[in-house]
Amino acid sequence: MNYQIPDLIRKKRDNNELSDSEINYLVQQYSKGFIPDYQMSAFLMAAYLNGLNDQESTSLTHAMLNSGSILDLTHIPGVKVDKHSTGGVGDKLSLIIAPIVASLGVSVPMVSGRGLGHTGGTLDKLESIPGFNVDLSLQRYVEIVKEHGIVLVGQTIEMAPADKKMYALRDVTATIESIPLIAGSIMSKKLAEGIDALVLDVKYGSGAFMKTQTHAIELAQTLVDIGQSFNKPIIAFITSMETPTGSAIGNWLEVLESIDVLKGNGPSDTIYQSTLLSGAMLYLAGTVTSIEAGIKEAKNAISSGKAFQKFRDIVQAQGGDLKYIDNPNSRGTPKYCYTIASKKQGYITRLDAYQLGTLGVRLGAGRQQKEHIIDPLAGIILEKKLGEYVHKGETLMTLHTNKELDVGELERSACSSIEWGTFQVESQPLISHILDKNGLRVYS
Template structure:
């Protein structure tokens, strides 16, 4: 059946009635939409039917394959080494890509990383990178290959050639209330990752108030779907479930997170961020055949920070992307926001909970995020936490520090930060950062080593 001959109504009806679509039927639908042979209203109907009735594993893989082959699939086989990337499902203060990519590259594993921008309460890797003066993420595929071959890593944005069907479908899902579908999310993530030319993938699937998956069981289902798709395409894939009940690290906001990433690469990073960083990096080093176990990979990850090779690689990659290495080597020279205001606690107690979603929205209101895709972001905006869950705070002590060039937002953002924090008279249980590992053999409890 050619694209011209498909009967979209019959396929929409089939999915509406909970029946399974064949690989060919899904391929025809996606191809027709990509070639403007299928109008938005019919694709919207298909997305809603899929959202309500679900897609099974075979359908999710077929959707991924169709979006993957709607554009160029990079062949990096001529570049030596096992190419490994990492993907996070997004959170507040999640700057891990900026720390782990140079660590892994410095250990000899090529990292071809295509990242996205922030939207809503979550930050985006590209926005963080672009807070570095001159740093260019919009590069040609030819330059992408050049940097990867030269530096063992590359940090780029999605081009028009990479999974164009996903780009169009995501925009449609965003305006038709069909974003929160596990198979649709999985297809979107994996089509872009597989198009990068990777051989293996590590996934950081977050759950909690600051994540898109609020419930752990939903995060597990997403991780299982992502791993299943990766393995179907012959890419060894390992996922970890990590906690996003509070911001990761102490810095939230684009340049503030770059600065904290520099701290991490120089051995001074926050414990929670570095624990997950070394696990993800160690797993990437293992999948890249530069370690015989994940544990050995973690040790190599820690050693690359300790001996300075990871930070040296970071400076080198910033230079390759035309970024200003001066502010990387001397971050105190970076221009600060016009207004830096403390958030003061009105009472004493242990910090029992932090609403990471609400805090992410505070960062957005201060200027660090965007409500719509075309909004500008302020690289200097955001906040620095002084306390985390489990810490004791005295009355009149500083909870956090707001950084903004929007003076009018300060009173409201101070109030929101205070509301986002719950105090208790007793010390709360410590947050478990890493809950599970998901691989081709199933779901496993993660035991901290």
């Protein structure tokens, strides 16, 4: 059945329910190029403002999934598990988790996205490794999974093509922070990968798309429900993104921090989250009897060197130059490195992830418009973290960029991301809840 696109936009604008057939028509026609960006933008904004109910969310996921091919990896032995983050600042966990889990014999076919708004994207980080190819054919995708037990790619043209177009459009139309749109985007990609199980890192706070814990839990529940409708077991963790993950923000800088963690070093928060999520993936794969046992295995994979070797393997398999992995300093530095010194003395009581992510984009680490090209070397190194005591004149952070920018304005932006106190703030749990088929519970 054919529909008039303005009628569908009007229907959702007026907060009326769209049928399965209407949503499928809209998505398929856009995927095939018969609907222009401006009409899909109008629909996305209507959906953002009025929301989609559970049935519409499921219909959207099905429509995006069925706009392309669904991979069949059943001929590869074992449970295939992936991990997905809803996005944050400094979130390089996929680069660490995938090789950890794959080094322990569990296949990780990981399809990731690019940066959205103030957040970074796994593909942009991987492409900061010279030669690394994230655009693989389905045949090559399967070959690499079979040979190495891991692949790190973007969506192929065959895989949920409607979502690929809608994902890029949401980035530049202020329609990112919508639970049904986020859920449909995530699950259409994940279900197309050929995975058997999924671990989700659902973030909330300043640097996340979900600003409150309540909204993060709502998104996690939507994702788990969609997964269960496809008979895919899911574990979701509710994670704070009030402050950036780790110390590095920006693509190559985050690759460097990932290498540090895989070698047994790196920031404690990055190590904690990486080993926890890895442990959950191993548990879903059935190779361990509990998440705690999986965490122990993940730590052993790092200490033994197996995880870093697996990272080298996948970089080489996907065309990356190992010279830059084994000797990261050979990548060079950007034209400008600005040191931001503290003008105050005291404890850092807030280190705002959103403001720092936005600053990173201005430096060149993200996109302000759809067609913008990312500078792989741009970004921020945080020399001080939340809760630390800082003396006047100490370095707070270093800004890396190839742009000639107003230093005074950069300094004001950097300093505005920090709040100060005379006493150290009590640290909040980084991961507050876990959600799976057994329901929601506090994680401890």
